[in-house]
């Protein structure tokens with residue numbers, strides 16, 4: 102039987118052009134992640150594509166496996182104060198992303 106192969110990898114050049122922002126807990130200021138965000142800090146953070154997370158500071162946002170097409174509904178809590186700040190992951194345009202809970206994070 103032929104081994105099942107999946108094609109991984111998207112061009113990195115585009116991702117690299119995004120500004121890297123620090124995502125902090127809005128309550129305790131804990132650094133939650135570093136994220137490559139289009140427009141940098143100019144616009145609100147609504148969601149975080151997993152592939153664009155530059156540093157998963159507490160190893161809480163990494164994906165362990167493929168997510169189902171309907172997505173998942175986990176809540177990720179801040180390691181500092183245990184308030185949840187995002188939900189998911191969900192597929193957005195075919196790519197897994199965490200949805201930020203409004204007001205729970207700030208950017209630097």
Ligand SMILES: [Zn+2]
Pocket residue numbers: 126127128129130131179180181182183184
């Ligand atoms: Zn916190």
